[in-house]
Amino acid sequence: MEEKRFVFRESGMTDRYQQLVQFVQTHFPDHVDRLQMISGDASFRRYFRAQTAAQALIIMDAPAPMEDVAKFKRLDEALLCSGVRVPQILASDLARGFLAIEDLGDVLLSHVLGSEPTVWYEQALALLPTLRNLTQFTELPMFDSAFVQRELGIFTEWFVGQHLSIVLTPAQQQLLGDTFALLERAVLGQPQVAMHRDFHSRNLMVMPDAQLAVIDFQDAVVGPICYDAVSLLRDCYVRWPDHAVAQWRTVFFQQLQSQGWYEANEQAHQQFVRDFDFTARGCASVCTELAMKAMILAAGRGERMRPLTDHLPKPLLRLGDRSLIEHHITRLVAAGITDIVINHAWLGELIERMLGDGSRYGCRLSYSPEGAVGLETAGGIQRALPLLGDKPFWVINGDIWTDFPLSADIELASDTLAHLVLVNNPAQHPSGDFGLHQGVVLPTASQQWTFSGIGLYRPKLFESLAPGVHKLAPLLRAAMATQQVTGVAIGHWFDRSMGKSFESAGGFGGLGRQDDVQQGLFTYSTFAVMGHLAKADGVVTAAHIDRAMAFMQQLGLTAAQQKEAQQAFREGKSADYPLLDQLQKLRQVYRWRQDLLQLFLEIQISMAYVDGMLSQREASVLRQVASQLGFSELRLQLLCGRFEAEARFASRQQAKTNSDALGDAYQLLGVTADCSDHELKKAYKKQMSQHHPDKLVSQGLPAEMMELAKQKSQQIQAAYELIKQHRGKA
Known part of the structure; x- marks a missing residue:
C-alpha cells in the first residue's frame, strides 16, 4: 500500500508535532492525505484539518496541563444529549491532549x-x-x-x-x-x-x-x-x-x-x-469600538496575474519572505490598527486558512466572504459594514505594496466622507483618476493622479447602497461634487499586476524589510540600555561585562552580531546617551505588543541585579525605563520581586532544596501560597502566554532571542510543576 505523506511542515519538526502526527496515523491509518494547520485561538489550542479518503476532520492539539481536553469531551457529549448541534468526537488521546473531531466546514x-x-x-x-x-x-x-x-x-x-x-x-x-x-x-x-x-x-x-x-x-x-x-x-x-x-x-x-x-x-x-x-x-464580551479598524480588499480574481492566480488568491502571492496581505497586516499592526476585516471571493477559503484569526500577527482578523465572483469594491465594503462599525476606517487593496504611513490617530473633518491616497500615474495608466487641489480631491484637474487603492472612509458613504455589486468610483465622484473627499499624494506604490516592470526594478527581494528594522531596534536597544544600566553607579564592573557577554552567548549571536551588540553596549555607557529618546522609539514601534516590552524590561532588571542587589541609581534608571515603556512603578516592583524569586528558585532547584524553592515558585507565578487551584492555573497560563516563544516571535521578537523566551517558559513550567507536586502530596 502506498504510504501517505503529510503536506504540512512545521519548522524543526517539534516533539509535539511528531506526537500529533503519531495520533492521526494511529487512529486513521492509511487514509490521511494531508494535515494542514488552520488556526490557533486565544488559548494554547491549535487546530489542524486532516483529509481522509472519506471525509475531512479536525485535529485539536490542546497540550496538558494548559488545556483540559477531558472537560471538552465531557461537555461535547452532554451538549449532544441536550440536543445542541456540536462537532462529534471521533477519536481522543486525553493524556496527551489530542482530539479528532467532526469537521463542520468554514462558514461562520x-x-x-x-x-x-x-x-x-x-x-x-x-x-x-x-x-x-x-x-x-x-x-x-x-x-x-x-x-x-x-x-x-x-x-x-x-x-x-x-x-x-x-x-x-x-x-x-x-x-x-x-x-x-x-x-x-x-x-x-x-x-x-x-x-x-x-x-x-x-x-x-x-x-x-x-x-x-x-x-x-x-x-x-x-x-x-x-x-x-x-x-x-x-x-x-x-x-x-x-x-x-x-x-x-x-x-x-x-x-x-x-x-x-x-x-x-x-x-x-x-x-x-x-x-x-x-x-x-x-460581564459579556461586547463591542466597545475603542480603536480604528481597517479593511483589506482581497476579493479580486487576479486575471492579469494568471496562471499564478488560478490556484492561489492574488493577495497570497509572495513579496520577499511573505505574502502581500501579510505585509499589510504587519504594517497595520505596527500602526496600532489591530482590528482588521478581510473580504474575499475567488479561493477565499485559502486566505482564511493561511491567516487564521490573526493572533500570530498580534491582531484580530474578521472575514467577509462574497461568493465566487465578488461584489466590486463598494459592494464589498457595504457588505462588511457590520464588521467595521460606525467610525471611519482604512481600506487598502490587498494586491498592492506601499510604504504609506498608515495611522490609527488620523481624524476626518466632520463633513468629509473619504480621504484618498493618490500616487504618480504609472506607465500603464498615464491619464490618472482624479485631480488634487489644496487637499481636496476633484473629478478632474490640470494635473491628474492615480488612486492607490488606499483610503479612509466614513460608513455614511456606503450606507445608502442596497446589497449587491457596486463600484467605488461613482460614489466617490458624487461625494467630490460636494467637496467631501480629501486626499494626499505620495510616491512609493506598487500594484501587484505590474509583474514585469517590478521585476526589472529589483524583484521581490528588493523592497525594504520593515520587520528587520524593528527587530534590529529591539536588539540594539536591549544592549544599549544594558550598557546604560551597567554605568549607573559610575563604574562598569567585570560582572556587568560578563553578564552582557553571557547574554550574547545565550542568544547564540554570531561574531558579527556580537560586535554590533558590544558597540551598542558601549554607546549606552556614554554619559550623554539619549536613553529617553531611545525608549520612546522602542515604545512607538512596539506600543501594541505589551508582552515584548515587558520582556525587554525583564532583561534590564536582570542586568541591574547582576551583583545580587539593586542600588538607588540602578533603581532610578529602571524606573525611567519602565515609565517610558508604559509600566507603572507598582508593576516594576512586582517584576523585580518576581525576578528575585526566579533567581532564588533556579539556584535552589540546582541545589535540590525544593522546600525552600516552593515560596519562590509561588512568587514567580505571581500568586500566594493560599491561592486556589483555579487561581494557580490561571496565573500559570497567564505567565506562559506572556512568555510563549512563538507568540513573542510573531509579535516581532528577534529570532536570536527565542532561546531566552524558551528558558523563561521552562522556569515558569518548573515552578508550576513543583507547586502541583507539593499540593498533590499535601
Missing part, C-alpha cells in the same frame, strides 16, 4: 450576517433554550460572586493598570468598587441557567442545511440568563445600530416571556432591559 455566522441578519439572529437565539438543558447531563461551574469579581478585575488590572498605566486614587477606587458592586447585583439577580459564555458570531457555524452548530463551548458555566444573548447581539466582532439590537432584544424577551422567565407586563419588560444592559456593561 459572521460570514453570512450581511444578508438577512434578522433570520440568522432569530435562529441563533432559538438555540439558547436547548443549550440551557446542559445542566441535566453534566455539572457546570457557577458564575458566582467570585467569578464576577475576577471578570471585572480584568478591567482594573489590564485596561486601567497595564494599558493606560493609571494608578487610581482612593476616591476613584471607591467609585469603581461601588460600580462593580452594582453590576454584580444586577448580574447575580437574574435567573441562573446554563450558558455558553462565548456565544457570538465566530462560535456559531452555518451548516450545509442552513442550521447552526455551536463550537468553542469549553468555558460553559451556570450564570445570568441574559449573558449569551448579550454576547450575540453586542458581539465583540460585529456592531449593529442600537435600533437593530433593540429589535432582536425584543425577540429574545418574547422568547423568555413565553417560557415563563419574565411576566407579561411593562414592569417585567423594563426589568429585562435593565438586566440585558447591565450584563452588557458588566
Whole structure:
C-alpha cells in the first residue's frame, strides 16, 4: 500500500508535532492525505484539518496541563444529549491532549450576517433554550460572586493598570468598587441557567442545511440568563445600530416571556432591559469600538496575474519572505490598527486558512466572504459594514505594496466622507483618476493622479447602497461634487499586476524589510540600555561585562552580531546617551505588543541585579525605563520581586532544596501560597502566554532571542510543576 505523506511542515519538526502526527496515523491509518494547520485561538489550542479518503476532520492539539481536553469531551457529549448541534468526537488521546473531531466546514455566522441578519439572529437565539438543558447531563461551574469579581478585575488590572498605566486614587477606587458592586447585583439577580459564555458570531457555524452548530463551548458555566444573548447581539466582532439590537432584544424577551422567565407586563419588560444592559456593561464580551479598524480588499480574481492566480488568491502571492496581505497586516499592526476585516471571493477559503484569526500577527482578523465572483469594491465594503462599525476606517487593496504611513490617530473633518491616497500615474495608466487641489480631491484637474487603492472612509458613504455589486468610483465622484473627499499624494506604490516592470526594478527581494528594522531596534536597544544600566553607579564592573557577554552567548549571536551588540553596549555607557529618546522609539514601534516590552524590561532588571542587589541609581534608571515603556512603578516592583524569586528558585532547584524553592515558585507565578487551584492555573497560563516563544516571535521578537523566551517558559513550567507536586502530596 502506498504510504501517505503529510503536506504540512512545521519548522524543526517539534516533539509535539511528531506526537500529533503519531495520533492521526494511529487512529486513521492509511487514509490521511494531508494535515494542514488552520488556526490557533486565544488559548494554547491549535487546530489542524486532516483529509481522509472519506471525509475531512479536525485535529485539536490542546497540550496538558494548559488545556483540559477531558472537560471538552465531557461537555461535547452532554451538549449532544441536550440536543445542541456540536462537532462529534471521533477519536481522543486525553493524556496527551489530542482530539479528532467532526469537521463542520468554514462558514461562520459572521460570514453570512450581511444578508438577512434578522433570520440568522432569530435562529441563533432559538438555540439558547436547548443549550440551557446542559445542566441535566453534566455539572457546570457557577458564575458566582467570585467569578464576577475576577471578570471585572480584568478591567482594573489590564485596561486601567497595564494599558493606560493609571494608578487610581482612593476616591476613584471607591467609585469603581461601588460600580462593580452594582453590576454584580444586577448580574447575580437574574435567573441562573446554563450558558455558553462565548456565544457570538465566530462560535456559531452555518451548516450545509442552513442550521447552526455551536463550537468553542469549553468555558460553559451556570450564570445570568441574559449573558449569551448579550454576547450575540453586542458581539465583540460585529456592531449593529442600537435600533437593530433593540429589535432582536425584543425577540429574545418574547422568547423568555413565553417560557415563563419574565411576566407579561411593562414592569417585567423594563426589568429585562435593565438586566440585558447591565450584563452588557458588566460581564459579556461586547463591542466597545475603542480603536480604528481597517479593511483589506482581497476579493479580486487576479486575471492579469494568471496562471499564478488560478490556484492561489492574488493577495497570497509572495513579496520577499511573505505574502502581500501579510505585509499589510504587519504594517497595520505596527500602526496600532489591530482590528482588521478581510473580504474575499475567488479561493477565499485559502486566505482564511493561511491567516487564521490573526493572533500570530498580534491582531484580530474578521472575514467577509462574497461568493465566487465578488461584489466590486463598494459592494464589498457595504457588505462588511457590520464588521467595521460606525467610525471611519482604512481600506487598502490587498494586491498592492506601499510604504504609506498608515495611522490609527488620523481624524476626518466632520463633513468629509473619504480621504484618498493618490500616487504618480504609472506607465500603464498615464491619464490618472482624479485631480488634487489644496487637499481636496476633484473629478478632474490640470494635473491628474492615480488612486492607490488606499483610503479612509466614513460608513455614511456606503450606507445608502442596497446589497449587491457596486463600484467605488461613482460614489466617490458624487461625494467630490460636494467637496467631501480629501486626499494626499505620495510616491512609493506598487500594484501587484505590474509583474514585469517590478521585476526589472529589483524583484521581490528588493523592497525594504520593515520587520528587520524593528527587530534590529529591539536588539540594539536591549544592549544599549544594558550598557546604560551597567554605568549607573559610575563604574562598569567585570560582572556587568560578563553578564552582557553571557547574554550574547545565550542568544547564540554570531561574531558579527556580537560586535554590533558590544558597540551598542558601549554607546549606552556614554554619559550623554539619549536613553529617553531611545525608549520612546522602542515604545512607538512596539506600543501594541505589551508582552515584548515587558520582556525587554525583564532583561534590564536582570542586568541591574547582576551583583545580587539593586542600588538607588540602578533603581532610578529602571524606573525611567519602565515609565517610558508604559509600566507603572507598582508593576516594576512586582517584576523585580518576581525576578528575585526566579533567581532564588533556579539556584535552589540546582541545589535540590525544593522546600525552600516552593515560596519562590509561588512568587514567580505571581500568586500566594493560599491561592486556589483555579487561581494557580490561571496565573500559570497567564505567565506562559506572556512568555510563549512563538507568540513573542510573531509579535516581532528577534529570532536570536527565542532561546531566552524558551528558558523563561521552562522556569515558569518548573515552578508550576513543583507547586502541583507539593499540593498533590499535601
